[in-house]
Amino acid sequence: MPSLSPTMEQGNIVKWLKKEGEAVSAGDSLCEIETDKAVITLDANDDGILAKIVVEEGAKNIKLGSLIGLMVEEGEDWKHVEIPKDAGAPPPVSKPPPVSKPAVPPQPSPQPQISSPARKEHTVGTPRFRLSPAARNILEKHSLDASQGTATGPRGIFTKEDALKLVELKQMGKITESRPAPTLSASVPPQAAAGPSYPRPMIPPVSIPGQPNAAGTFTEIPASNIRRVIAKRLTESKSTVPHAYATADCDLGAVLKVRRDLVKDDVKVSVNDFIIRAAAVTLKQMPGVNVSWDGEGPKQLPSVDISVAVATDKGLITPIIKDAAAKGVQEIADSVKVLSKKARDGKLLPEEYQGGSFSISNLGMFGIDEFAAVINPPQACILAVGRFRPVLKLTEDEEGNPQLRQHQLITVTMSSDSRVVDDELATRFLESFKANLENPMRLA
DSSP states (O other): OOOOSTTOOEEEEEEESSOTTOEEOTTOEEEEEEOSSOEEEEEOSSOEEEEEEOSOTTBOOEETTOOOEEEEOTTSOGGGOOOOGGGOOOOOBOOOOOOOOOOOOOOOOOOOOOOOSSOOOBOSSSSOBEEOHHHHHHHHHTTOOGGGSOOOSGGGEEOHHHHHHHHHHHHTTSSOOOOOOOOOOTTSOGGGGGSOSSOOOSSOOOOOSSOTTSTTSOOOOOOOHHHHHHHHHHHHHHHHSOEEEEEEEEEOHHHHHHHHHHHHTTOOOOHHHHHHHHHHHHHHHOTTTSEEEOSSSEEEOSSOOEEEOEEETTEEEOOEETTGGGSOHHHHHHHHHHHHHHHHTTOOOGGGTSOOSEEEEEOGGGTOOOOOOOOOTTBSEEEEEOOOEEEEEEEEOTTSOEEEEEEEEEEEEEEEETTTSOHHHHHHHHHHHHHHHHOGGGGO
16 A cells, blocks of 8 residues: 555555456556545556455555555466465455444442531432532422432533422322432441542533434444545644634625626636635735745745635545646636546546645635635645625715715635734735735736
8 A cells, every 4th residue: 555645644445447367567557546635546667467456445444555466577377476474464344334332331339328418419329410509409308319310401410400300200200209318327437427428520521412322313424534634634723723814805896897708708717716816916926925834934935836625525625726826817717627626526636736835715606705714734824715795885986976886795714824924914915815806907
């Protein structure tokens, strides 16, 4: 199992493209491997014969360096090839995990209750409850025990309402009075009566509504390698990168007019293509934002490579528009279409999604007005784009008379790594981005 991306730790065999005994030439496709980013075709390095498929199709979570197949030179007896002893047994084909069953907590052995004048804890058998003062008074007054009911309060507290429900059940004859606790034996040391029979935990239990772990109430969803990596990277980003946010509204009136003119000439570009171009031009003007943080310090990046977020069935992936500052709007549009299709088909090459200096995520097509995106380390910034919407604004005409006009506005929010892009730099970037987007001639 080769390493097909810098962050790859294991892979899945999606499909073998050659059969055992089939001749293979250098450059031929052997199999398809799902990495943490995409499905990539593994090509043969040498001529020969595929003698043995060690790991079958569908096998998952195969560690790097594990043996997945054997090749021999042409003319050798491929039918009797043996697997090296140090190769280890091939990993089994993963099966969907069964529905989880709730863990049964160990039942403690019965302990005699010792009444305490200092603090009362309702701990008759199991389970143990923490009582609110009002609930404790109600239960003692009606000779009831919290173990006969269910705690619904925060952090597992048995509330006044829970106690009143028990009183109603008692009045209806559905429950009986609890047995009185056994009296303190003469053999019990006096100091034993000073504290509660069960000490209060240092960390209060968390109240979970319902029974989420009960059998039949949920279904395990197998996580793909891509989903696992997305979860890991998002968690690392939010926990290690100091995010700062800046928001601006941009008027798309001029962009929409240029776009209509281009459509007449049979040139199809989207508003997002103009946004990518405006970001690229602004990054070229302000190289201090075109940086990354590698753990030791900031790095100035020589090329403006913009990662564009694309939603796929397996998760979010960010193909890269290389050297976007040197591309026109139409060239950017063509690149986005090709890369988006390859991303959804799982056919992106590693060099098409690895790297990047700045990210853009657009949810406008889903009707989202505005949002804040998570930075994609080691990049320092990501621009979140909402939908464009009509807004009435009071402006002045050429003669200075007030006039109510409709404007098409979008809201963009930039998340920036405060270690390399401070608030002042982020604000100036958004000001320049807004000016460039609202004046398409600057993007020519």
